[in-house]
Amino acid sequence: MKIAALIFKEVRELLTPATILPAIFMMLIFAGMGNMVGSMEKKAMEKPNVEIITNDNESYASFYASVLKKYCNEGKEKIAVIEIPSNFSSLIKEGKKAEIHIKWFLKGTGIAESASITAVRKAIEIANNELVAKIVEEKKINASIIFSPVEYDEYTIIKNREVTAAPEKIISFFSSQSMSIPIVIMIMIVTSGGIVISSMGMEKENKTLETLLTLPIKRSHIVTGKIIGATTVGVIIAFLYMLGLRYYLSSFGMQEKLAGFNLNGIDYALISISLFFSLLAGLSLCLVMGSFAKNYKSAQILSLPVSILAIIPMFILMFQDFYSLSTPLKALIFSIPFSHPMMAPSLLLLYEYPLVVYGIVYSAIFSIICILIATWIFKTDLLIIGRIRK
Amino acid sequence: MQAVVVEGLRKNYGKVKAVRGVSFSVAKGEIFGIIGPNGVGKTTVLRILATIIKKDGGNAEIFGYEIGKDDGKIREIIGYLPEEAGAYKNMRGIEYLRFISNFFEGCDIEKAIEIANLGERIYDKIESYSKGMVRRLLVARVLMAKPKLAILDEPTSGLDVINANEIRRIIKDYAAHGTTFLISSHNMLEVEYLCDRIALMNNGIIVEEGKPKELKERHDAENIEEVFLKVIK
Known part of the structure; x- marks a missing residue:
């Protein structure tokens, strides 16, 4: 008590x-x-507003633009304008590197802005990979082998325990x-x-x-x-x-x-x-x-x-x-x-x-x-x- | 049996000899005052008798219980009010009284509320109280446990005339009903009015002791202040 x-x-x-x-x-x-942080991650996962201008109607350019459009929206408040020039497909066919022009529109310099930029970069990366896969598969090669030719079968020993996971x-x-x-x-x-x-x-x-x-x-x-x-x-x-x-x-x-x-x-x-x-x-x-x-x-x-x-x-x-x-x-x-x-x-x-x-x-x-x-x-x-x- | 018997009490703080052989006794129901200027050892004597600090020498008994040996028993029969003490600020006045009542048998909280005389403010937080209100609450806290001996260190220090007078009245009233009081003060006029007997302390020793009237006659002085000044010359 x-x-x-x-x-x-x-x-x-x-x-x-x-x-x-x-x-x-x-x-x-x-x-x-x-x-x-959560809302920034959500923003990064959302489709960014991007204007895609295609000046090339050939197959590679059209394919590239279609992939970009799949991962981007064409809204009003755009973060970037991506222009695919008229020689895009022809350069690839000649075995040369093609080029795209990107114009960014920054509303501010806060870290939140980077979420939309990351989303655009991700869309471009996917479009690049899918273009590589298309080019390689046209030559009758399995694209997945080019991207990842070796599979890992790995396990880790920690404190005398064997764990099937990378270190x-x-x-x-x-x-x-x-x-x-x-x-x-x-x-x-x-x-x-x-x-x-x-x-x-x-x-x-x-x-x-x-x-x-x-x-x-x-x-x-x-x-x-x-x-x-x-x-x-x-x-x-x-x-x-x-x-x-x-x-x-x-x-x-x-x-x-x-x-x-x-x-x-x-x-x-x-x-x-x-x-x-x-x-x-x-x-x-x-x-x-x-x-x-x-x-x-x-x-x-x-x-x-x-x-x-x-x-x-x-x-x-x-x-x-x-x-x-x-x-x-x-x-x-x-x-x-x-x-x-x-x-x-x-x-x-x-x-x-x-x-x-x-x-x-x-x-x-x-x-x-x-x-x-x-x-x-x-x-x-x-x-x-x-x-x-x- | 005397309420308090102190013989040759000594206490040192390192090289400083704070109390150098103090002896006195207090009868049951008596108001005994230890008076003297600041720093002469009054608080040290009271703290030893309240079992807060240890004595270095001498003996002291409270209602037959020996200081240093029977401290647990002594704490059951005393009430101690430190100089300029506060209370737990986050508690309400009533909660503080209830908290203290947990440690003593037969506490009269209603009586304590009456002594504190805070009206509805007893239900307010202590942090909102004035110094006088806190002091009245603390005096009520000491007395509600019906201690055989109340040790009050400068009970009216820093209080206005009205609050100081009210506390003096309460002490006199309780003493009339059998409570023994041991108080310290540097206000010699107050002690003259309040105490049955007093001890004048200077430099860690008692330099004079007796009833205020006797002391004044003995030293041909008008008041205790004058007695003190004559004694220490």
């Missing part, structure tokens, strides 16, 4: 418009950016995993860690901490209440960020799937446990750091080391996986508890269960040590007067 009251108080104090609005705002920004596809699949997860976890640690430290600063500044310390409740319960309250708020904020980020990344087609690489229920449970202990470790560490805060201002400075600890593994793991790191970097990454949930999905996809479990055990031990230190600090003068009684 007393702990529940403390947790409720923490959530109430931490879940303010000042903490929740930036998360909602960021979520909307990510969603908006995703929408923009680039596997890398792309794992990159899509390692892009979003470290960012979300970093944001979760930085945000919830920051509010724990700030809340300690505020408690000291307002002297509510002194009141709290004179209430008939164990110091360990105060510490537990603070950590659980902050974890709750941290999870809510991370969930908001994750929603926006997932929407944003899905607009890039980053949520790829690859046969043979799936997470099952146990994997998701391990990821959740890893995330929980990582967050617990982070917030316990923040509570220890927050104990040194004199006021709200100094609390902001104290949250910097924790932010750096969350940013380091995020950057490293976004570009390299754990196994490809040098031994000192491996030791550094393993020693930071926030790394483990960042790595967990990729490791589990590769059946690297021991490392995930070791990570969970390490984070749990790290949390227990931090909670014990925080509880000890709450029992000493350090919390109030900034020094320990000798």
